[in-house]
Amino acid sequence: MNCRECVEHLYEFLDRELTPELERQIRDHLEDCPPCGEQFDFEELFLKFLRARCRTQGAPAELKRRVLRELFGE
Amino acid sequence: MDEKRASFEREALVHLDVLYRVALRLTGNGSDADDLVQEAMLKAYRAWDQYQQGTNAKAWLLTILRHAFINEYRRRARHPETTDIDAIEPFAVFSEIQDDDPQGAFFDRIVDDEVLRAIDELPEAFRETLVLSDVEGLSYQEIAGILEVPVGTVKSRLFRARQLLQGKLYDYAVGQGYIKGTPA
Numbered sequence: 001m002n003c004r005e006c007v008e009h010l011y012e013f014l015d016r017e018l019t020p021e022l023e024r025q026i027r028d029h030l031e032d033c034p035p036c037g038e039q040f041d042f043e044e045l046f047l048k049f050l051r052a053r054c055r056t057q058g059a060p061a062e063l064k065r066r067v068l069r070e071l072f073g074e
Numbered sequence: 075m076d077e078k079r080a081s082f083e084r085e086a087l088v089h090l091d092v093l094y095r096v097a098l099r100l101t102g103n104g105s106d107a108d109d110l111v112q113e114a115m116l117k118a119y120r121a122w123d124q125y126q127q128g129t130n131a132k133a134w135l136l137t138i139l140r141h142a143f144i145n146e147y148r149r150r151a152r153h154p155e156t157t158d159i160d161a162i163e164p165f166a167v168f169s170e171i172q173d174d175d176p177q178g179a180f181f182d183r184i185v186d187d188e189v190l191r192a193i194d195e196l197p198e199a200f201r202e203t204l205v206l207s208d209v210e211g212l213s214y215q216e217i218a219g220i221l222e223v224p225v226g227t228v229k230s231r232l233f234r235a236r237q238l239l240q241g242k243l244y245d246y247a248v249g250q251g252y253i254k255g256t257p258a
């Protein structure tokens with residue numbers, strides 16, 4: 001696998017959407033190719049950052065009460 | 075407690091936080107998000123007999139939520155979609171920062187509200203795809219089902235949504251002086 005093919009699958013790899021065989025080929029390439037490795041690390045870090053920043057908020061307690069009231073009349 | 079209610083609480087109500095976060099990104103404000111979630115939960119409870127228990131309740135609920143959004147909220151949205159999303163050029167942030175900040179340390183300085191604001195600026199088709207994937211962790215297949223588009227479309231939207239969002243956050247970080255560089 002060359003760098004172009006490797007980077008083409010970057011997000012599918014990070015999203016765990018590849019077949020085990022393709023995933024292994026990418027892993028092999030990343031081990032031998034620091035530039036691709038750096039790019040994958042950066043994108044992985046970005047996705048972790050995104051999830052951490054955006055999941056702090058949950059449904060307000062009042063909304064939970066409202067849904068229960070509407071559905072079950074309490 | 076009757077069986078219908080018990081199973082709905084067990085399988086559906088546990089996803090209230092997910093529904094609320096997605097509703098917030100779709101509608102852009104808390105009060106509409108409350109109403110949208112309420113509406114979706116009501117529709118889901120009425121249709122609960124049609125849901126196959128033990129399958130994918132989260133994806134099923136998100137499909138209902140999105141339909142409710144399209145039918146009742148989108149048409150009166152303050153910012154109707156005018157962007158031609160195919161014309162948007164992605165900006166490769168990594169190639170800009172790989173010499174100065176390859177670990178993306180500047181991200182750490184960007185607060186939650188700023189990230190959410192940047193997501194809210196994305197075109198709707200990109201925003202909903204990115205939120206379902208990157209915030210809520212759904213698979214390409216699940217997202218394709220909810221948005222009723224092919225998996226290939228999910229992939230290409232996700233690619234461009236991520237690049238676009240990185241570009242916005244990079245611009246912001248440059249503007250704040252968190253990182254040197256030229257805005258995209």
Ligand SMILES: [Zn+2]
Pocket residue numbers: 002003004006029033035036037
């Ligand atoms: Zn390479």
